[in-house]
Amino acid sequence: FPVSTSQRKHQKNSHASPTPIAAEDRVFVHFGHLGTAALNLDGSVVWKQTSLEYSPVHGNGGSPVLVDDKLIFNCDGGSDPFIVALDRRTGKVAWRTPRVTDAEKKFSFSTPLVIEVDGSRQLISPGSGQVDALDPDTGRSLWHYRYGEGFSVIPRPVFGHGMLFVGTGYERTYLHGIKAGGRGDVTEANARWVISRSAPHTPSTLLVGDELYFVSDAGIASCVDARSGELHWNERLGGDFSASPVFANGLIYFTNERGTTFVVKAARKFEKVAENEVGERTLASLAAAGGSLYLRSDVHLYRIQEPTP
Structure with a gap:
């Protein structure tokens, strides 16, 4: 995909920020407004889609999701x-749904989430001013929840206990607890709680059991009751944060932009059990797989695990 030197991006961003998807015999790569492609496992191109024109602000951000035979992204x-869905086999547009929003600033960077409510699947897509729920098969709008003038929305929503946890972006960041489901405008009917203190603009939240964990961009970590929004603890970790917290083996890993990871027990009482650092700029979230943690800094990819006896 050609990249023009005139295409501006945020200093934290790249032209390849979206996360690829590996599925069966295909790898799907997405470069926002520059295009999307499907590759064979040998790296050969199966299809390339470059017809979706829109004007990015600060570059590309949100990643696609794969839902049956459709690749869907904001x-x-x-x-x-x-919001658009591509046929995973051909790359052709399967459906395209305009986002109807009153927000003055339209740009955002979130990744959709597929949930099941009352026996049916819904695609949850946050954007500027509101979060939309669509039918992933057809793109038909099901419901929307308005949170006002929020824009530059980055966190992916989280779902649990019949609720969605959605961040609102700038100017002032809020975190909303929303009952999932309904029809049309559900703003008043589905609002359950709103948090403004130490809400994250960039990192996504993390749901573990009945508790919701999150860290603000300024490095303040919090734990709240997911159903009520009641605060359990609020602690300053230190540093600036872009990466989302990750849960593994009963522990939560918070990694800041300096490459320092704070390891905290998943509990209603704050307890830090470790602090480690690689000393390199780190914006990407940790990945946990096969008993290992994978950390990607600006210069290295690390695999971290317990020593083998």
């Missing part, structure tokens, strides 16, 4: 935002 540029 296209929230400077104007006329929309």
Whole structure:
């Protein structure tokens, strides 16, 4: 995909920020407004889609999700935002749904989430001013929840206990607990709680059991009751944060932009059990797989695990 030197991006961003998807014999790569492609496992290109034109602000951010035979992602540029589904076999547009929002600033960077409510699947897509729920098969709008003038929404929503946990972006960041489901505008009917103190603009939240954990961009970590929003603890970790917290083996890992990881027990009482650092700029979230943690800094990819006896 050609990249013009005139295409501006945020200093924390790259032209390859979206996360790829590996599924069976295909790898799907997404570069936002620059295009999307499917590759064979040998790296050969199966299809390439470059017809979806929109004007990015600060570069590309949100990643696609794979739902059956469709690759779905948000296209929230400077104007006329929309959500689109591509046929995974051909790359052709399967459906395209405009995002109807009153937000003055339209651009956002979130990744959709597929949930099941009352026996049916719904695609949850946050954007500027509101979060939308769509039918992933057809793109039909099901319901929306308005949170006002929020824009540049980055965190992926989290679902549990019949609720969605959604961040609102700038200017002032809020975290909303929302009952999932309904029809049309559910803003008043589905609102359950709102948090403004130490809400994250960039990192996504983490649900473990009945508790919701999150860290603000300024490094303040919090634990709240997911159903009520009641605060259990609020602690300053230190540093700035872009990476989302990760849960593994009963522990929560918070990694800041300096490459320092704070390891905290998943509990209603704050207890830090370790602090480790690689000393390199780290914006990506940790990945946990096969008994190992994978950390990607600006210069290295690390695999971290318990020593083998």
